[in-house]
Amino acid sequence: MFGRHHHHHHGRWGQGDEHYGRHPFGFHGHHHGPRGRGGRMGRFFDHGDLRFVVLKLIAEKPSHGYELIKAIETAAGGAYTPSPGVVYPTLTLLEELGYVTASEAGGGKKLYTITAEGEAFLASNEQPVRSLFERMAEAASASAAFSPQILRARENIKTALRLKLHGQLTAEQIAAVAKVLDDAAAAIEAV
Numbered sequence: 001m002f003g004r005h006h007h008h009h010h011g012r013w014g015q016g017d018e019h020y021g022r023h024p025f026g027f028h029g030h031h032h033g034p035r036g037r038g039g040r041m042g043r044f045f046d047h048g049d050l051r052f053v054v055l056k057l058i059a060e061k062p063s064h065g066y067e068l069i070k071a072i073e074t075a076a077g078g079a080y081t082p083s084p085g086v087v088y089p090t091l092t093l094l095e096e097l098g099y100v101t102a103s104e105a106g107g108g109k110k111l112y113t114i115t116a117e118g119e120a121f122l123a124s125n126e127q128p129v130r131s132l133f134e135r136m137a138e139a140a141s142a143s144a145a146f147s148p149q150i151l152r153a154r155e156n157i158k159t160a161l162r163l164k165l166h167g168q169l170t171a172e173q174i175a176a177v178a179k180v181l182d183d184a185a186a187a188i189e190a191v
Helices: 049-060 065-075 084-094 116-124 126-142 147-167 172-190
Strands: 100-104 110-114
Touching: 049 084, 049 110, 049 116, 049 126, 049 172, 065 084, 065 110, 065 126, 084 100, 084 110, 110 116, 116 126, 147 172
Parallel strands: none
Antiparallel strands: 100 110
């Protein structure tokens, strides 16, 4: 890549250069994070920062892509959730760079494990990696909405709803579920 894309091949209409228009870490322009889910943390990571976070998490524990998304969300206290459209290209890049290896873990899932090259890359970027995790910890502590108690309670509601709505409900049951949710909303507003 060393600047090849800066050479203009006259008469070829830039053939072969299109892929340089995309940022190699899955980011485009300034649109960091998933639309509508990043909130004020939408600019949480700058270009390429996510690869440090993902690699550090894999170094601590070999993981699947979905586990990494959850781990980043937890580290940021729920203030930022990376989309699969950002995390999976980052994992592909890390694999291409030789920093992680992917092994089939069944069910179409890949388990990512750090390599010696990945460990060396992390070690040479120790300060920026530490800064990123400190920033996520600050976001987590500054955001009461994402306290562990509230996150747990919210997950409980989502799970109960999913289980209840999975089956056939009578009109009375639907009305009862809606009333419980409305009552909870009113109670939260009154806190």
